[in-house]
Amino acid sequence: MRLRRRRRGVRMAEDSPRLGEEARPNENQHDNRSGASGQDGSRDRGLIEAVDLVIRSRSAPDLFREIAPRILDLTECDFLKFSQHDPSQNCMVTHYWSRTQESGQCDAFAVDECVTGWVWMRQETITISDVEKEKRYPTCMQELRKHGVRSYTVLPVSTAKRRFGAIGLGKKVPEILDSGDLEFFHRVAFLVSLALENQQAHRDSKEQRERLQGLVTIGRQLSSSLELETLLTLVFANVRQITGCDHTVLALLEDDRKFLRAYAVDHVPGLESLLTDRYRRVLTAEGTAARAIETRSVTVWTTEDLEKSGIPVTKKMLEAGIHSLCNVPLLLGEQVLGSINVGSLRRNAFHPEDTEYLQQVANLIAPAIRNANAYREVAQLKDRLAGEKRYLESEIRSEKGWDKIVGSSPALKRVLDYASIVAVTDSTVLITGETGTGKERVARAIHAMSRRKERSFIKVNCAAIPTGLLESELFGHEKGAFTGAVSQKIGRLELADKGTLFLDEIGEIALELQPKLLRVLQDQEFERLGGTRTIRVDTRLIAATNRDLAHAVEEKQFRSDLFYRLHVFPLHLPALRDRSEDIPMLVNHFVEKSGVRLSRRIETVPAEALAAMRQWSWPGNIRELENFIERSVILSEGSVLRAPLAELRQEISRQRGGAEGTLEDREREHIIEVLRQTRGVLSGPRGAAARLGLKRTTLQYKLQRLGISRTEYIA
Known part of the structure; x- marks a missing residue:
C-alpha cells in the first residue's frame, strides 16, 4: 500500500516519506464525475451555503456541527473528521461525523501520534488507500476501523497567518478521491480556515479590548490609594481574570539586592499551599525570578523547564499543579524593583500577547510601588518626628540642666577623659556604678561630644517598664499586633535612628528580649512586634547598670554574648563617698538650683554643714545629696542654709554603732x-x-x- 501526499492538491515527489501504498484513481470515473454538471451545481450551492455558515459562525464546534452534514450530503464520503490543534496541550482535539453513527468528540491525540497531527505539522495532504493495511498510527487506524472507514484522506486547514488543524475524509471502500473531489475538499478546507481565522480575529479583538480595559482599570486602581498591598490584591485578581493565570506573587528586592520578599499573593482555590510563601524572604539567586531580574526581560518557564531547573521552589510549584510560569521584571528606569511571578495550571499557558500584557501591567505597578514607598517613608518620618517632638518635650520638662556635670576630683576627671575619647567613635559604651552616681548625665555628655549630637538622644529605663510592654516600647508594634494595639507605634530604636539610644538599668531586661537586642547590636536591624518587614537603623547604644553583669552571666541571669557586645568600652562611675572633695561644689550647685525653683535666695552654707555632709557616706549618692539639699532649702527661712544636721549625725552614729x-x-x-x-x-x-x-x-x-x-x- 502506498500513500499519495499532496500540498494543496499537488502530488509530491516519489522519494517523499510514505505512510502506505498509493492507490491510483480510475480515470474514466474521474471524467464521468467531472462531467456531472448537476453534481457540480449542487456542490456550488453547497459552497454558497457554507460561505453563509462561515460568515455567521462564532465558534469552531458550531461551525463543524453545521457544515459537516452538508459536506457529507454533497460527496460520497461516509466519515468526516475535524481536528483542531490545542497549543496549550500540544495535541489535536477531534470532532467526527458519520453517515451511520451519531457525531461526537474523540479523545485528544498527541501531535506526533496521529495522522492529522502529521498533516498539521507538514501542511501536506495525505491519502491512505486502505486503512486495514496501514501499520502506522495504530490508535488512529483503530478508531477509523471502528467507524468502518477503509480509505482516508487528510487535508490541512490553514491560512497565511495560522495553522489551525486538518480535515479527514473517509470512505467505506478502499479507494482514493479523484481530482474533482479533492479540489472540492480543498475549497471546503479553505472556507473552514477562513471561518476559523475570522473567529480567531474576533477573539483577538475581544481579548485586546479586555486587556486595554484591564490596563485602564488597573491604572485607576493604582492611582486611587497608596495602600499598595491592598490594591495589588485587586490588581492581581484583574490579571487572573484576563490572562487566565492561577497564581500570582509580587516579590520586591530588598536594599541589599541579595534577597527577595513576597508582598502580595493571589491564587485560585486549590493553591492554598503556595500561600505559605507569603512574606517569605529568599535569596534572589535561589528564586525563579533571578534570570528575569538579571536580564531585565520576561522569562517564561514550561513544565520541562521547571522540572530541569533544580530550584527548590519549582518542585513545590509542580507538586501544587503549576505547569507554566512567567517572571516579569519590575523596571523603573535603570532600576529593577523586583518581579511579578505568574503561574498557571495549564501547560504552555503564556503566549507572546500574554507576556506583553503582563509587561504593561508591570510598567504600571513599578511607579506605583515607588510612590507607595515614598509615601510610607514620608509617613514614617512624620510619625518619627512627631514621636521625637513628644519625647523631647517631655525630656525638656524633666531634664533641664542635664549637661552640667559638677566636680573636679581626679576620679571624676578620669571618667570624663575616657568619655571624651570614646565619644568620637560609634562604639557601644557600658556605664556602671551605684544608683544615683550620674550615669545618665555621662551618657548625655558622650552623645553631646559625638558626631550624632544633632540627632536624638533617646532614653529607655528598662526597670521602669513591664517586660510585656518593653518589647513594644523598644521595637514598636503594628496595628493589631496585640489586644489594644489600635494603631501603629514607632519604637524607641527607630526614634534613635542616626542618634543615640540610652538603655538605663539594662541588667533588668528580660532574658527573652535579650536575643532581639543582640540582633540590633550585631546587624542594626529588627522587626516591629506583629510586623514582618525588616527595619534597619543606624543607632549608637549606650547602656547603664548598677548590677554586676559578669556575676549575672555566671548565674545565667544575663546572656554572655549580649554582655560581651555591651562590654566594648566600660566606664565605671565612682560613688560620691569616693570623691568627697566634690561635695562642696555639688552642694553649691544644688542650693542654687533648688533656690531658683523654690524662690529662695540662699547665700551662705555653714562650714559645719559641709563638714557633716562630707562625713556621711551617701549610699544614695548624688541623688540622695540633691534631695537632702532641696529639703534644707525648704527649711531655710533666711539667706543661710539650715541643713537638718541632726538627721545626718543620727545616721552616722547609728552606722558606727x-x-x-x-x-x-x-x-x-x-x-x-x-x-x-x-x-x-x-x-x-x-x-x-x-x-x-x-x-x-x-x-x-x-x-x-x-x-x-x-x-x-x-x-
Whole structure:
C-alpha cells in the first residue's frame, strides 16, 4: 500500500516519506464525475451555503456541527473528521461525523501520534488507500476501523497567518478521491480556515479590548490609594481574570539586592499551599525570578523547564499543579524593583500577547510601588518626628540642666577623659556604678561630644517598664499586633535612628528580649512586634547598670554574648563617698538650683554643714545629696542654709554603732589604703591582693561589692 501526499492538491515527489501504498484513481470515473454538471451545481450551492455558515459562525464546534452534514450530503464520503490543534496541550482535539453513527468528540491525540497531527505539522495532504493495511498510527487506524472507514484522506486547514488543524475524509471502500473531489475538499478546507481565522480575529479583538480595559482599570486602581498591598490584591485578581493565570506573587528586592520578599499573593482555590510563601524572604539567586531580574526581560518557564531547573521552589510549584510560569521584571528606569511571578495550571499557558500584557501591567505597578514607598517613608518620618517632638518635650520638662556635670576630683576627671575619647567613635559604651552616681548625665555628655549630637538622644529605663510592654516600647508594634494595639507605634530604636539610644538599668531586661537586642547590636536591624518587614537603623547604644553583669552571666541571669557586645568600652562611675572633695561644689550647685525653683535666695552654707555632709557616706549618692539639699532649702527661712544636721549625725552614729556597718567600713577603708599604697596594682608579689592575703579574683569581687574602683588609685 502506498500513500499519495499532496500540498494543496499537488502530488509530491516519489522519494517523499510514505505512510502506505498509493492507490491510483480510475480515470474514466474521474471524467464521468467531472462531467456531472448537476453534481457540480449542487456542490456550488453547497459552497454558497457554507460561505453563509462561515460568515455567521462564532465558534469552531458550531461551525463543524453545521457544515459537516452538508459536506457529507454533497460527496460520497461516509466519515468526516475535524481536528483542531490545542497549543496549550500540544495535541489535536477531534470532532467526527458519520453517515451511520451519531457525531461526537474523540479523545485528544498527541501531535506526533496521529495522522492529522502529521498533516498539521507538514501542511501536506495525505491519502491512505486502505486503512486495514496501514501499520502506522495504530490508535488512529483503530478508531477509523471502528467507524468502518477503509480509505482516508487528510487535508490541512490553514491560512497565511495560522495553522489551525486538518480535515479527514473517509470512505467505506478502499479507494482514493479523484481530482474533482479533492479540489472540492480543498475549497471546503479553505472556507473552514477562513471561518476559523475570522473567529480567531474576533477573539483577538475581544481579548485586546479586555486587556486595554484591564490596563485602564488597573491604572485607576493604582492611582486611587497608596495602600499598595491592598490594591495589588485587586490588581492581581484583574490579571487572573484576563490572562487566565492561577497564581500570582509580587516579590520586591530588598536594599541589599541579595534577597527577595513576597508582598502580595493571589491564587485560585486549590493553591492554598503556595500561600505559605507569603512574606517569605529568599535569596534572589535561589528564586525563579533571578534570570528575569538579571536580564531585565520576561522569562517564561514550561513544565520541562521547571522540572530541569533544580530550584527548590519549582518542585513545590509542580507538586501544587503549576505547569507554566512567567517572571516579569519590575523596571523603573535603570532600576529593577523586583518581579511579578505568574503561574498557571495549564501547560504552555503564556503566549507572546500574554507576556506583553503582563509587561504593561508591570510598567504600571513599578511607579506605583515607588510612590507607595515614598509615601510610607514620608509617613514614617512624620510619625518619627512627631514621636521625637513628644519625647523631647517631655525630656525638656524633666531634664533641664542635664549637661552640667559638677566636680573636679581626679576620679571624676578620669571618667570624663575616657568619655571624651570614646565619644568620637560609634562604639557601644557600658556605664556602671551605684544608683544615683550620674550615669545618665555621662551618657548625655558622650552623645553631646559625638558626631550624632544633632540627632536624638533617646532614653529607655528598662526597670521602669513591664517586660510585656518593653518589647513594644523598644521595637514598636503594628496595628493589631496585640489586644489594644489600635494603631501603629514607632519604637524607641527607630526614634534613635542616626542618634543615640540610652538603655538605663539594662541588667533588668528580660532574658527573652535579650536575643532581639543582640540582633540590633550585631546587624542594626529588627522587626516591629506583629510586623514582618525588616527595619534597619543606624543607632549608637549606650547602656547603664548598677548590677554586676559578669556575676549575672555566671548565674545565667544575663546572656554572655549580649554582655560581651555591651562590654566594648566600660566606664565605671565612682560613688560620691569616693570623691568627697566634690561635695562642696555639688552642694553649691544644688542650693542654687533648688533656690531658683523654690524662690529662695540662699547665700551662705555653714562650714559645719559641709563638714557633716562630707562625713556621711551617701549610699544614695548624688541623688540622695540633691534631695537632702532641696529639703534644707525648704527649711531655710533666711539667706543661710539650715541643713537638718541632726538627721545626718543620727545616721552616722547609728552606722558606727552597728557591728556589721563598722566591719564593712573598716574593711573598705583598709582596702582603699592598700590600693593607694600599691597605686591600684592588684596582682604580683607587691600587689594589693598579696598584701591583703586574698586571691586576685576574691579582691575583685570585694571591690565590686564595696563599690571601689581601682582605676582611681592608678598612678
